[in-house]
Amino acid sequence: MTRLGRMLFVGLVALQVLVIVAMAAGRESTLRQEATDVKLQTVPVDPRDLFRGDYVVLRYEISTFRTDGLRITTSDVSPGATVYVALVEGPGGHWTVSDAATTPSAGWNRYLRGTVTGVSQGRLDVEYGLEEYFVPEGEGLAVERASDVDVVVAIDDAGRGVIRHLVVDGEVWDPYE
Amino acid sequence: MTPREPNFETLDTPQPDPGWLRNRVREWESAEIVTHEQAESILEFERERAGAVEQAVGVHRIIGIVSTFGGLLLGAGLLLFVASNWADLPRLARVVIAVATVVALQATGYWLRYRTAYHRTGATFLLLGAIAYGGAIFLVGQTYNYPLDDPSLLLLWFLPVLPMAYLVRSRAITTLGILVGYGALGYRLSGWLDGPTGSRWDYWWQAFFIVVGVAVTAVGYLHRRIETVQPLGRPYQWIGAMTVLVLLYVMSFEGWYGPFGGRPEGLRAGWLATVPFGMGTVLTVAVVATVTSIVLLWERGDFDRPALAGIAVPAVAGYLLVALLASAPYRSTLVPFALANVLLFATLVGLVVVGILTRQGALVNAALVFFGIAVITRYIEIGGGMFGTAVSMMVGGVLFIGLAWGLERVRRTLLSRFELAGAT
Numbered sequence: 001m002t003r004l005g006r007m008l009f010v011g012l013v014a015l016q017v018l019v020i021v022a023m024a025a026g027r028e029s030t031l032r033q034e035a036t037d038v039k040l041q042t043v044p045v046d047p048r049d050l051f052r053g054d055y056v057v058l059r060y061e062i063s064t065f066r067t068d069g070l071r072i073t074t075s076d077v078s079p080g081a082t083v084y085v086a087l088v089e090g091p092g093g094h095w096t097v098s099d100a101a102t103t104p105s106a107g108w109n110r111y112l113r114g115t116v117t118g119v120s121q122g123r124l125d126v127e128y129g130l131e132e133y134f135v136p137e138g139e140g141l142a143v144e145r146a147s148d149v150d151v152v153v154a155i156d157d158a159g160r161g162v163i164r165h166l167v168v169d170g171e172v173w174d175p176y177e
Numbered sequence: 178m179t180p181r182e183p184n185f186e187t188l189d190t191p192q193p194d195p196g197w198l199r200n201r202v203r204e205w206e207s208a209e210i211v212t213h214e215q216a217e218s219i220l221e222f223e224r225e226r227a228g229a230v231e232q233a234v235g236v237h238r239i240i241g242i243v244s245t246f247g248g249l250l251l252g253a254g255l256l257l258f259v260a261s262n263w264a265d266l267p268r269l270a271r272v273v274i275a276v277a278t279v280v281a282l283q284a285t286g287y288w289l290r291y292r293t294a295y296h297r298t299g300a301t302f303l304l305l306g307a308i309a310y311g312g313a314i315f316l317v318g319q320t321y322n323y324p325l326d327d328p329s330l331l332l333l334w335f336l337p338v339l340p341m342a343y344l345v346r347s348r349a350i351t352t353l354g355i356l357v358g359y360g361a362l363g364y365r366l367s368g369w370l371d372g373p374t375g376s377r378w379d380y381w382w383q384a385f386f387i388v389v390g391v392a393v394t395a396v397g398y399l400h401r402r403i404e405t406v407q408p409l410g411r412p413y414q415w416i417g418a419m420t421v422l423v424l425l426y427v428m429s430f431e432g433w434y435g436p437f438g439g440r441p442e443g444l445r446a447g448w449l450a451t452v453p454f455g456m457g458t459v460l461t462v463a464v465v466a467t468v469t470s471i472v473l474l475w476e477r478g479d480f481d482r483p484a485l486a487g488i489a490v491p492a493v494a495g496y497l498l499v500a501l502l503a504s505a506p507y508r509s510t511l512v513p514f515a516l517a518n519v520l521l522f523a524t525l526v527g528l529v530v531v532g533i534l535t536r537q538g539a540l541v542n543a544a545l546v547f548f549g550i551a552v553i554t555r556y557i558e559i560g561g562g563m564f565g566t567a568v569s570m571m572v573g574g575v576l577f578i579g580l581a582w583g584l585e586r587v588r589r590t591l592l593s594r595f596e597l598a599g600a601t
Binding site: 012017019021127129130131134 | 321368
């Protein structure tokens with residue numbers, strides 16, 4: 001292999017390392033920002049859909065919301081569009097939707113960036129990239145049998161959320177700790 | 178004139194040809210350039226050398242196989258060791274292990290392939306490195322709860338792997354790269370077609386992959402223009418042609434056309450405006466790549482007929498099927514069903530011809546296997562309702578044994594022609 005070839009080889013391996021490290025670093029930096037945590041209430045999903053291999057499927061109260069009184073309307077967006085959903089802390093420490101728009105507003109304290117997956121009469125379905133939680137083999141039963149599951153999410157400045165841990169029946173549940 | 182494709186697998190291996198040498202030495206002897214004793218000495222010397230080379234090649238092969246197995250066993254053992262402790266490892270340790278595995282495998286592969294004589298073992302490690310990189314993306318994704326059905330993860334795998342395949346001249350990594358690219362496109366396509374902005378036409382995904390498959394085939398044949406990367410064109414030619422073939426086979430089932438008794442609908446007026454931007458972009462790039470490849474092959478001074486035939490067969494059949502489904506010029510489901518079958522069998526015949534022209538025995542074999550599968554499928558689909566199960570199975574058994582015998586005869590005849598033509 002020529003000198004140029006060797007340099008290209010090293011460059012391509014370095015690119016692979018960069019991709020892996022960037023994936024981890026992006027989420028790790030968000031997880032290290034303690035002050036931006038929010039607690040989200042999950043809603044039950046079809047038990048047949050709950051476990052797919054080694055991860056839990058999660059749906060949230062904020063996954064579906066009505067657009068009445070919000071800046072966004074259903075005609076503003078279509079599936080695949082990016083939306084920003086402002087959150088406020090409600091009773092029980094759960095954060096709920098206070099506003100939504102196609103760009104974040106300066107007045108919002110905490111907001112999540114999501115992707116519209118469905119638009120129906122006056123209602124939006126949104127995914128936040130928080131819908132899968134990977135668990136070690138066999139440990140997902142704790143989640144399946146729980147009566148109440150909350151998810152603590154760390155949010156970065158751009159509104160991207162990362163699951164920090166689950167709260168199962170009031171107890172912090174992190175199978176990796 | 179078709180350029181001869183260098184065989185990467187045999188580039189490093191001496192190929193003794195005692196027959197050729199014997200004839201030449203006898204000619205020199207007849208022309209009194211060398212004496213009979215000298216001729217015998219030369220032949221004896223070359224016989225001994227050929228024996229030594231053959232022995233050395235055999236030993237190298239065994240060493241290559243053993244070291245490859247060793248590498249695979251070591252890799253599998255390490256993976257199992259890491260997997261068994263994975264849940265107990267901190268997040269950052271998992272990332273470090275993933276990165277170290279990717280770097281170690283590719284560095285070892287480079288060292289073996291370019292710094293030692295263990296070229297094949299090195300190629301195996303490079304392939305393992307490319308696979309490990311994809312695994313690392315998904316392991317880190319899992320660790321940080323990335324949505325793993327996101328096509329961008331496959332795109333991140335694809336982007337450095339395909340250039341790596343060209344750099345190290347590896348068909349296996351090229352194949353991996355193309356398949357990962359297909360996966361990324363497939364995931365993305367489902368996203369494009371899910372939304373209301375996506376076109377509602379029922380046959381979009383078949384049409385999409387037919388156009389992509391034809392483009393992949395064309396790009397594969399375009400590799401014949403550049404000698405150093407010619408062998409890397411084969412995976413494109415194969416995967417592209419097989420994509421179109423599989424889709425033609427899938428569309429040869431009557432159930433695709435009006436499964437609920439309705440007749441298939443073509444594209445509606447104004448359909449172009451409903452095609453999602455990303456999907457339209459991919460389709461445009463695919464068509465442009467196909468046309469460019471054909472033009473560049475056409476412009477060759479020696480007019481590469483086998484290459485153009487290799488593109489034309491899947492292209493004509495695939496595009497015709499897309500056109501028929503898009504325009505829906507029929508009132509019965511039987512018409513598209515019959516047309517799809519005609520196109521499928523015409524493509525199979527065409528691929529056999531292309532296989533002969535381009536001396537690809539494997540392509541001929543694959544086309545004949547598909548032919549057998551298609552005949553069996555049609556027999557079950559059409560004949561099942563006409564005969565009693567027992568009779569149809571017996572008659573079918575006899576028919577298929579006869580078909581298998583006939584196909585084997587055809588296959589052997591074709592392959593023996595290749596051997597006569599000097600194909601390997």
